Amino acid sequence: MANTRRDFLTKVGLAGGYGATFTAMQTLGLLPSVGSAASVVDLPVTAGKGVKIVILGGGIAGLVSAYELGKAGFHCTVLEARERPGGRNWTVRNGTTVEFVDGTKQTAQYISSDSYFNAGPARIPSIHKTMLGYCRELDVALEVFVNTNRSTLMVSDKAFGGKPVEQRQVINDTRGHVAELLAKCVNQGALDQELNKDDRERLLVLLRSFGDLRPGFDYPGSERAGVARLPGAGEVTETPRPCLDLHSLLDANLWIDTTHEETLDMQATMFQPVGGLDHIPYAFAKKLGKVMQYQSVVKEIRKSDNGVKVVYTHHGAEKSIVADYCICALPVNMLKSIANDFSPQVKQAIADTHYNDSYKIAWESKRFWETEYNIYGGISWLQGGPINMVWYPSGKMHSDMGVVLSGYGLQSLPAFNQLPNMEARFAASRAAVETLHPGHGKDLNSPMFVVWEKIPYNQGAWISSFGDYYGGPYRTFLEPDERVYFAGDHCSHVVAWQEGAALSAHRTVRMIGERVRSVKT
């Protein structure tokens, strides 16, 4: 199966954009797709004078909407149920409490004040110009996020005696075998009908470089796949190690995970804010000041001819707010339990929208992966068990402690879902680390399990069943229901990424700006 972004999102529950069916190829120039900078919402600074907007939800879509509308003179209020901004953009640090809807509570008890993990989004690809533009505009310090790391490990229960191998081995030995086999076919004349003599000869040259083949086009192994002993001083020469054989590589079926780094929105260079992804929403919130109203839980959304009334509770007390327009930037899942007088079409779209779920299990640990394995960031992959990956921190490298994820994916995957309770999940998570790094399972402390299905005010990670969704409810959310507009990554083709939320907010702000202008003129 090809590892497109959509496959990936569906299969292992990683964030990824909308993979358009790759059908009719359009004739386009070969120039690089040089992008524009962060989209500018082109409204005059007085566009919103005297216009009140109530924004439901202080996630990225709500924050960006309020920020851009504020620039254009609109009077905004953001109702946010939690005590913090950001929604799924949430950084867990020492003392953070994770409370599930069923009342289960966990509190992170970390030794180091630098320890953290991002429970929701955790990386920003360089193609996400809007979010990078906001980081620049709001002075959010960034550092490189390591998504590609040849020193990370891969393990399959079906090959190599269940022992881990380095990702550089799987990648480069597979390349070597593929190049060797194709060179053999070329040399045996199997492609004489396909390619002219000149191209065949040049293809052989390419394959030698591609696979690091010997002059005879055989592949006995390559330095690229790592060595048994690194070169040193004096008599210490490099000692090669044998390549992984093709049959075992096929048994192991590890290849699918090596393409993760080649999916478009997972390609280097990637970024993370220094110290936690929530520096982004906090930077927005700082700019917004009193526009943000925390601990404000939306209970009713009511339309009227010339406005919107939203009923909410604040510290338990019922309150209401009336505005000219509303931007509903809540997860669709949450709308299912909020009283409203939406149109039948919108009610149906809400009912028809379903969310995937995603979990992360995180541990604080001394950084044995750096000191003993030379692993600095990146992801090790496991096949055959309930835990699919071990993800190492990209920040504060060379410090004593760090937070490592062991398990990030869809909770609904059977191997994981059949684990009876949190204790069993932590045990499986620890066991995955032990498999990759024998002797180090015991170094893991302070486990935290975040599953978005159980997190209040989300109760889901991101849209599921893309085909049904984009063919159905999606279009409904693109248009306002009278004076209520919708925004969020679910109103974009970049689901599960902050970029989609921000672009959706821009679109909504532009629509409101246009409407206000037409009313005024």
Add this chain to the structure above:
Amino acid sequence: MANTRRDFLTKVGLAGGYGATFTAMQTLGLLPSVGSAASVVDLPVTAGKGVKIVILGGGIAGLVSAYELGKAGFHCTVLEARERPGGRNWTVRNGTTVEFVDGTKQTAQYISSDSYFNAGPARIPSIHKTMLGYCRELDVALEVFVNTNRSTLMVSDKAFGGKPVEQRQVINDTRGHVAELLAKCVNQGALDQELNKDDRERLLVLLRSFGDLRPGFDYPGSERAGVARLPGAGEVTETPRPCLDLHSLLDANLWIDTTHEETLDMQATMFQPVGGLDHIPYAFAKKLGKVMQYQSVVKEIRKSDNGVKVVYTHHGAEKSIVADYCICALPVNMLKSIANDFSPQVKQAIADTHYNDSYKIAWESKRFWETEYNIYGGISWLQGGPINMVWYPSGKMHSDMGVVLSGYGLQSLPAFNQLPNMEARFAASRAAVETLHPGHGKDLNSPMFVVWEKIPYNQGAWISSFGDYYGGPYRTFLEPDERVYFAGDHCSHVVAWQEGAALSAHRTVRMIGERVRSVKT
């Protein structure tokens, strides 16, 4: 031609380790080559009591030698010709003067105090545990160095109308074509003798993932190679772009440069010290204090039965120092003009040792590559002209100004070497940027040309002609000439890397420690 590290070093003059001939495969375990931490020079703290060592040269080998010998109680003096430590580890900042042996002077005039470039080594791979260990021990702040970046560009004068394409296109479209061709061969029975039915079927599954093939095993293009329009909000769906055809890819011959990132010591994760690589030698020098004697130019090295006498000039005045042992950590090139009474064998080894040359051309510029191309670090590659690469800074991303290299390689390559003067070289360098980034050649300011052949106290970059060298002079430098020991990357199999210099220093320190102990007991 396969792109081994040695090929690479020879071909484009990049730093790289010693590529041992990949011959007899030894039977070794498949476990990852988990390395030890920074090598410890295991000497008691009183080992060197009363023993004087003179160390010639304050590059990495000299600094590491003095630092480790100091820990063991030796009384060291480092004679360094320059006013700074580090040797080839040299960071050029605003105000730095580059003076050639012929008297030519350039002074960097940068607008930003953050602007810099590393004239010598610039990156540390995570497999270089010794140097990373010192960064940790000496508290040198590191950040990720971006060597792998799918957004960088490639251009060949032989294809695509001489227009640049993205590296993600070259890499992923080539993979697609290779996978498609091999799948075709498998499906046509060309590998029926090679692989059993089960493996053939599994290979087809692998190839679909490897090349992002369609279900029919054809390759019309892939999202991995980039898109014409990124997905957005509302109706903005992703727009595909056509793949680069195989024939043109073969014309372009760009593949060789895409394997740069897969050579073992160029693989992610890589590092750089924050703010300049010279933070490493300065951290050593700070620890060494008065052990460092700058502006001390070695003139004579004389052996005696129970010691070594070194004559040097300090601010023009002739001085001398007598010590029990000497570590000569100067470039072999420099020894050719220093009076000495080395053995005939050492004199011959010095005469037989030759250096490659390497240059860098650097410009200060606004960061158009980030704002307009989403290029954050990494290298763009050019074929067909005198300039081989454009290398973007990995530090201070999102700031206004940065230093970009346009041209890094062997000065002796004909296309570059035939440029008549510095002006012509700067013009070619600017033209390379203009080719990749039309309209931006004019943004480049304050050019600096560093070529190690012309830098006093080096007059060369690193050992050339590895085969001759390791078969000849190398072994001579591994043994002391009476009480004079040699150290440097040229005494290691990791030439042109700081790691080789440090490992060589460790080896020399251990040898001296052993000798002193045997003398004392």
